[in-house]
Amino acid sequence: MRKIALLTLLALTAQAQTNRELNTLVQQVLTYSPIIKAQKTQLQAGEIKTQIQGSYAKPIVAYEAGITRIDPVSKVTFATGGVPSVLQFQPNMNYNTNFVASQTLYDWGKNKSTIDKILLETRLSQTQIDQTAFGLAFQIATVYHQILFLQNVVTIQKAELGRINSHKAIVENQIKLGEALELDVMGLRIRAQNQETKITETETQIDKLIDFLQTQSGQKGLKEQIKAILQANTTKGGIDQHPSILSLEAEKSVFEQEIAIQSKASTPTLAGSATLGVRNGYLPRINGEVPAFEDDFKLNSLVGIKLTVPIYSGKRASMQQSLAKIQQERIAFQKDDTQTKLAYELRQGQANLSLIQDKLATQKKVIDQAKYAYQLGEARYKEGTIKQLELDQIQNLLEEAQLQEENFKFQFNLQQLDLLKTQGVKFWEL
Numbered sequence: 001m002r003k004i005a006l007l008t009l010l011a012l013t014a015q016a017q018t019n020r021e022l023n024t025l026v027q028q029v030l031t032y033s034p035i036i037k038a039q040k041t042q043l044q045a046g047e048i049k050t051q052i053q054g055s056y057a058k059p060i061v062a063y064e065a066g067i068t069r070i071d072p073v074s075k076v077t078f079a080t081g082g083v084p085s086v087l088q089f090q091p092n093m094n095y096n097t098n099f100v101a102s103q104t105l106y107d108w109g110k111n112k113s114t115i116d117k118i119l120l121e122t123r124l125s126q127t128q129i130d131q132t133a134f135g136l137a138f139q140i141a142t143v144y145h146q147i148l149f150l151q152n153v154v155t156i157q158k159a160e161l162g163r164i165n166s167h168k169a170i171v172e173n174q175i176k177l178g179e180a181l182e183l184d185v186m187g188l189r190i191r192a193q194n195q196e197t198k199i200t201e202t203e204t205q206i207d208k209l210i211d212f213l214q215t216q217s218g219q220k221g222l223k224e225q226i227k228a229i230l231q232a233n234t235t236k237g238g239i240d241q242h243p244s245i246l247s248l249e250a251e252k253s254v255f256e257q258e259i260a261i262q263s264k265a266s267t268p269t270l271a272g273s274a275t276l277g278v279r280n281g282y283l284p285r286i287n288g289e290v291p292a293f294e295d296d297f298k299l300n301s302l303v304g305i306k307l308t309v310p311i312y313s314g315k316r317a318s319m320q321q322s323l324a325k326i327q328q329e330r331i332a333f334q335k336d337d338t339q340t341k342l343a344y345e346l347r348q349g350q351a352n353l354s355l356i357q358d359k360l361a362t363q364k365k366v367i368d369q370a371k372y373a374y375q376l377g378e379a380r381y382k383e384g385t386i387k388q389l390e391l392d393q394i395q396n397l398l399e400e401a402q403l404q405e406e407n408f409k410f411q412f413n414l415q416q417l418d419l420l421k422t423q424g425v426k427f428w429e430l
Helices: 002-032 034-057 110-176 182-217 243-263 316-383 388-423
Strands: 060-069 075-080 083-088 093-106 269-279 298-308
Touching: 002 110, 002 182, 034 110, 110 182, 110 243, 110 388, 182 388, 243 316, 316 388
Parallel strands: none
Antiparallel strands: 060 093, 075 083, 093 269, 269 298
16 A cells, blocks of 8 residues: 555656646746736726726815906995095906815715726726636647647657668668669668658647747747646636636626616715915905005805705616616626536537547557567568568558557647636646
């Protein structure tokens, strides 16, 4: 039991080490990605919007200064002692300067509801960022596994090239001894050239994929960091935690808050205001004589409270509520559709994974048989009982069987990634 436990621990440790390479690469891409950085500016904008909306609950202080010319103004003429006197109650030139302050005292929670909506919108932006990061991470993981698959293909192709060159060397030696013809080696030379071309094409594909990863991560020298992964992590998650579902739920919360805001649209607002300043015109003008400055300009103040009660707005709030409810219905349908599709993909993925596992088990037996057939063929070829063409056919079967096994392994890894994606598992955070 101790030996089994130790082997299990070592296997898990090795898998964690190899998985760490991919996780590190994904984290580098998510940190560097300009697309995600652009989306994150929406979070900063959300914070500022919250602060702006919160400022509406604070007092507003302003300074005002004005000059007003009035023509004509009211005048009264009195006859006193036979001499007429003109009494002007307001000057033609009116000067006014003051500080004005206003403050919303109570709005029945309307401002707080708006702040809550902005916070929910910011949360929605975060879920959208998570969606983008989620899709990008699995794209990088897929490319990573493509590179591993092609690296294994190159290894098989080079091994095959080695066998071809080995046979070519034997035949060339036989030609020198007069035991074979030049024609016998021509086919091997062509096969070697074709195999070298295949290797070059595969290595070019690898370089292109590595260049893609380097572009996405902003890192250089990734070729040395691509290391084999034993298997993708198969930690199970729930489709309810899938980023698409979480984003829809966040969007639904925004519209719920919109309904709450519009339900308060008809509630009153209580506000206070105050002014403090200096203006002229406190003394009337008699016969056009302007009073002294200190008598005419006086300190003045005003304090008041205003209650604003909405009565009619063309049913605007009711229509906004109806619109938000329609959006909620849309989200509910989208959520049901997304859950149905994810559940279907999960069932299909598990069935495909089981099928690929069976194919892998069968393919291992095929490879064992192909290797045994090649050993027999090589021995008979050395004895001269079969021709080069027959040995080439056996050799091709072995290469095809090995390549098919790598293809099944590649499909297995991709299917595991698809299952993790369907389950909403962020493998790079595990």
